[in-house]
Amino acid sequence: MITVTDGEIIITEDERFEPQAIFECGQVFRYERLTSGEYNVFAGRETALVKNIRGAYRIITDNTAYFYNYFDLATDYSKIIDNIIDRPMIRQSVAFGSGIRILRQEYFECLISFIISANNNIARIRGILSRLAAALGENRGKYRAFPTPEAMAEANAKFYERIGAGYRARYLVETARLVASGFDLHSIQSLDTKAAKHKLMGLLGVGSKVADCVLLFSYGKKDVFPVDTWIKKIYCKLTNDVCGTEAMRKYLLQLYGEYAGYAQQYLFYAHRGGAI
DNA sequence: GCCCAGGCACATG
DNA sequence: CATGTGCATGGG
Numbered sequence: 001m002i003t004v005t006d007g008e009i010i011i012t013e014d015e016r017f018e019p020q021a022i023f024e025c026g027q028v029f030r031y032e033r034l035t036s037g038e039y040n041v042f043a044g045r046e047t048a049l050v051k052n053i054r055g056a057y058r059i060i061t062d063n064t065a066y067f068y069n070y071f072d073l074a075t076d077y078s079k080i081i082d083n084i085i086d087r088p089m090i091r092q093s094v095a096f097g098s099g100i101r102i103l104r105q106e107y108f109e110c111l112i113s114f115i116i117s118a119n120n121n122i123a124r125i126r127g128i129l130s131r132l133a134a135a136l137g138e139n140r141g142k143y144r145a146f147p148t149p150e151a152m153a154e155a156n157a158k159f160y161e162r163i164g165a166g167y168r169a170r171y172l173v174e175t176a177r178l179v180a181s182g183f184d185l186h187s188i189q190s191l192d193t194k195a196a197k198h199k200l201m202g203l204l205g206v207g208s209k210v211a212d213c214v215l216l217f218s219y220g221k222k223d224v225f226p227v228d229t230w231i232k233k234i235y236c237k238l239t240n241d242v243c244g245t246e247a248m249r250k251y252l253l254q255l256y257g258e259y260a261g262y263a264q265q266y267l268f269y270a271h272r273g274g275a276i
Numbered sequence: 277g278c279c280c281a282g283g284c285a286c287a288t289g
Numbered sequence: 290c291a292t293g294t295g296c297a298t299g300g301g
Contacts, residue, residue: 114282117283118281118284119281119296121281121282122282123281123299123300124298164298167296168296171285204285209282210283226282228281230281244291244292
């Protein structure tokens with residue numbers, strides 16, 4: 001059961017909701033795990049604390065409506081799991097990551113995050129995004145908002161190199177300037193997946209994989225299957241086959257169909273963490 | 277020191 | 290269209 005009150009959302013343990021799986025499955029980078037096991041999450045200009053009290057999770061925030069949508073709480077994940085559990089390769093991964101939910105992140109924040117993610121590791125991505133928000137984000141008291149396109153467009157390539165973005169610095173400058181000057185990220189929501197992907201790939205630093213991640217983690221498109229180095233390893237191990245990235249993506253996409261995005265997250269989380 | 281990371285842009289065949 | 294190559298940075 002999910003209950004929304006003034007200042008918190010309460011989620012009983014029979015729901016598919018496990019903060020560790022949600023935050024550490026690689027879909028999001030602006031969070032911190034406290035020594036208590038609680039999580040602070042920063043999304044756009046909002047923040048929430050996720051904690052467990054006597055078996056129930058509580059999302060404590062002054063913007064419950066925002067985080068109800070952010071955590072995709074209107075979706076019944078048991079139905080999704082029932083639908084894909086018997087398909088090839090995935091049973092153990094779903095069992096391991098059954099508390100995953102696909103977040104609904106803000107378009108620009110997600111786009112910038114995954115441009116930075118290219119040929120990078122998660123620890124570094126988190127650091128770069130943290131320094132980015134600290135330098136350019138609006139001061140919200142105890143934390144910083146994610147920077148606006150306008151704020152990012154005013155910084156130069158040198159700045160992005162200083163915070164550790166490396167050769168991706170110019171991608172960030174170009175993309176931020178384009179979005180700040182009218183490239184409409186919101187209008188992509190109403191496009192079908194193919195058209196949406198094509199439009200995103202018009203941005204510098206956005207290829208097939210980054211576009212799939214943005215479509216999945218912010219636009220809520222589930223008929224995508226981001227293929228990264230981990231997925232390639234998983235695919236080769238499970239199928240004992242060798243093929244190109246694009247062939248792999250198309251095969252996995254048809255295998256899981258409209259649930260491909262969920263399937264990808266279960267596989268990624270279980271295998272990357274070494275659980276399988 | 278070496279290998280690798282949620283790949284991409286760009287050049288060439 | 291397909292394949293190959295260079296790439297900033299720092300964690301392990």
